[in-house]
Amino acid sequence: MVMRTLFCWRTFNSSISVLQVLLKPLTSHAFYCKPSLGESYQKEAIFLLQRLYHDGRPRGPLWRGKKLIGKEALFVIQGLKRFKENEEKLDKFTKLHVLRLLKMDKIAVLNELERQEEVGLAFKMFNIIKKENWYKPDVYVYKDLVVALARRQKMEEAMRVWESLKGDELFPDSQTYAEVIRGFLRYGSPADAMNIYEDMKKSPYPPEELPFRILLKGLLPHPLLRNRVKQDFLELFPERHIYDPLEETFGMQ
Incomplete structure (x- = not known):
């Protein structure tokens, strides 16, 4: 039956493009053989034609x-x-x-x-x-690259991009600050994380909780730095609770 269908296709004028053949209904052309072939055989013919006329694009x-x-x-x-x-x-x-x-x-x-x-x-x-x-400087281009570098802990490259961002007088969003701060904390450089934090405080956009909470958690081994962040957090978000492991465990005030 497949050979019979292919024979019908060969009788069609070869000058008509494959695209025209696929777009028009099969019943509208002279090469349509018998209605008894049914819809399944029509689909089979289209599939075979598509394989014969591959346009070179990757598929799948x-x-x-x-x-x-x-x-x-x-x-x-x-x-x-x-x-x-x-x-x-x-x-x-x-x-x-x-x-x-x-x-x-x-x-x-x-x-x-x-x-x-x-x-x-x-x-x-x-x-x-x-x-x-x-x-032209685009904050979103900077953001995507800085976040990608920070997540892979390529912090030297991330800081080069960051300095370029600052040179173009752009300010990223809270997610970018959070990812870069997290990257420096994982990299074992809390001082650099604090530098990013100081840059964040100069941003014209309203502060969000996420970067603060990442710092508060990452700076547990550094109580002096953590206290600075904690004070700023309580001023900005007075109704929010901060989890302090020592206070919770030993009842310290």
Whole structure:
């Protein structure tokens, strides 16, 4: 039955595009053989035609999950990941393929590298984008990169991005402050976490609880620093409760 269906397809004028064939009902063309074939055989014929006329695009989850990423951007992402351990090949690949990408492709590459937690490559891509004539400081671009670097505990790179953000006179949101503070506390650098906290206090946006609570928990081994944060927290949120392990355990006032 499949061979019979294919024979019917061959009798159709080959000059009509595959797209036209798929869009129009099968019963409207002269190549439609017999109604007895039924709907199941019509679907089978369409499936076979789709396999014969492959348009070259990736199929399956890879394509459906990355519809906004062009083929050039996907090629660049794969190449950057392939050569990330070889600085010489990475620089050569960057000059040949990355620099010639269009604006939206470069942004798509940056976002996808962040999503895949390839933060070293994302940091490199961010520096490339900053040198473009069309680049304008965007707090959300900074935020995504800083959060990605902080979560991977790449704090030196995170601070470079942070200083660049401050240089552009931008202020991130509470989530960004919280992630960077958490990153420094995990990295074992409470002094840097406090520096970020001081920057947060200068922000024009209203303060939120999350960064304070992360600091209060992370600074338990550092009571002097914790007391400073605690006083600020009680002034800003007088109705909120702070869990103090020593007070709860030993009844200290």
